[in-house]
Amino acid sequence: MTTSIPPALILVLGGLVLPFLGGRARAAWILVLPLVTLALVWALPDGPALTVAYLDYELTPVKADNLSRLFATIFSIMAFAGGLFALNQRRVYELAAAFVYAGSAVGVAMAGDLITVFVFWEMMAVASTLVVWSAGTRSSYRASIRYVMVHLFGGVILMVGIIAHVADTGSVAFGPMRPETFGTWLMLIGFLVNAGAPPLSAWLPDAYPEASWSGTVFLSAFTTKAAVYVLLRGFPGAEILIYVGLYMIFYGIIYALLENDMRRILAYSIVNQVGFMVTGIGIGTEMALNGAAAHAFAHIIYKALLLMSAGSVMFMTGKRKCSDLGGLFQSMPLTTICGGIGALSISAFPLTSGFISKSMINQAAADEHMALAWLLLTAASAGVFLHAGIKFPWFVFFQKDSGLRPPDPPWNMRAAMILFAVLCIGIGVLPGPLYAILPYPVDYAPYTVAHVVHMLQLLLFAGLAFFLMLSLMKRTLTITLDFDWFYRTFGVSVVRFLLRVFGPVDRKARRTGLVAFGRVVHQIYRHHGPAGALARTASAGNMVFWVIVMLAGYLVIYFI
């Protein structure tokens, strides 16, 4: 054992100290903590690094292998870049919550047992809620409450699943399972709630765009990708995940196509991208699992980059609707270029990170001769370019001129975007280092002439479709109803209806009951109250008299 400091605690405890620091100390603290975490993660040898006895169980809060190291690495890198981007965020609690959130995600990635997973899982739910909340608007408060209710619900399902599983097997170890028992099914459902799976996907596009310009960048990275991690660890090859993932892919595309809020477009596209990973986990071959893991790694970077560019636009203009934006490329060239690189990466253009990660999932479907899944994944790859690759940059930075001429954002925000843009291209050009840290040995060459030509054909013709149908994509001041309608509108109506119909009946029943109860109390009071016959006080003389009468009676009976 080279170290027994859990890497997660650095970010969690460090985040809690953050509100008490100011000036340069705060900036240094923000940038150093993630790097220390990263160093600790890589200092851990394979296997359990810390064990703790708890009740009858032996917990393993820190356990390292390729998979956990991969996710802990990208979570730490994300905390660093997100911290850099948010250095000029004035709300101190947001970054504190974000660091606790990032640390908890590292905790999930390094957890060797289900109880530790659960503890960090719930810490993520609470910390991420605070990130949404700290935007400080009424709509963010309300969204954060809806968000936390969905996550606590998912957490309860997960907890019941873990309890049932531990009762079944007697072990808290976290390893590959099959969704066959009550416990494992509930755990799978609990994990999927955080992945943004149907039917509860709406929590993600509902809550994330309500956070501040910097908060959404953090939110995009941890909850869904920690869910991808636990699915990779716990349910590789579970067939149902193929169908769940494919649904998520198309749900994300269709809703993003209808959306007007630039950050909600990107939020829908998170569900879409996580759908690719979930599908890969469902296919379950080494190629597919490697693809899902690599795609999670690449996705965190380019999605954060996209949301940084959107956050920069919001920071500089105060606007978030596509219908209010446009033409910004003229005065925000760096933001446009970085957003464009993020858009090309998410679309899996050759020489970007998405190209070398997503294609492994498609390849796995082809290798397994899953014709339908492959056709849908290929169509979806084109659809990603449509809804995120072109739509987002087109409506925000180009299209009609909004007349807005904000400059590029402050230096720290530019630096964070440049860092992630360089990583997007770097991973795309030199995939070797990423392939080397994937869970399984990689036997895949992304850059063949045919693959590059085919991908370009697919993407550029998707682009043609976009511009040919531009009139159909005209932005409107609308939202699209989703499953959250059931708990935001329908549920409220049901409660109001019940109040209206049963309210008077209930009031009358309670009033009648109260009157009847009052009568009973009154009767008791009459007999037992201070003036009641049964509670009257008697004098000592009276007592002596009755004792003498009793004794006299006793004497008489004795003599007889």
Place this chain on the structure above:
Amino acid sequence: MSEQTGRDAKELHWLVRPSTIRKLWWWSCGSLAVLTLADLVVHGHSYFWIDGTFGFYSWYGLLTCAAMVLFAKGLGVFLKRDDTYYDD
């Protein structure tokens, strides 16, 4: 943040001048044609019969994207609401 000063072609950013946009269209159409014709010389491994058809990725990308846009449009008829729908 200065207001846009005029719509005169000379004052427009070079990227949004009508002449540039026309050129961009021609270049794009040219690249699409060249890419599709590249199928004559580039033969990738085909896993299913359909991905071996000529220009598969070109027509498949175009058609599926058109289908997704139309499907979204259709769904929007039923599910679109004003963006103040959930406001109090």
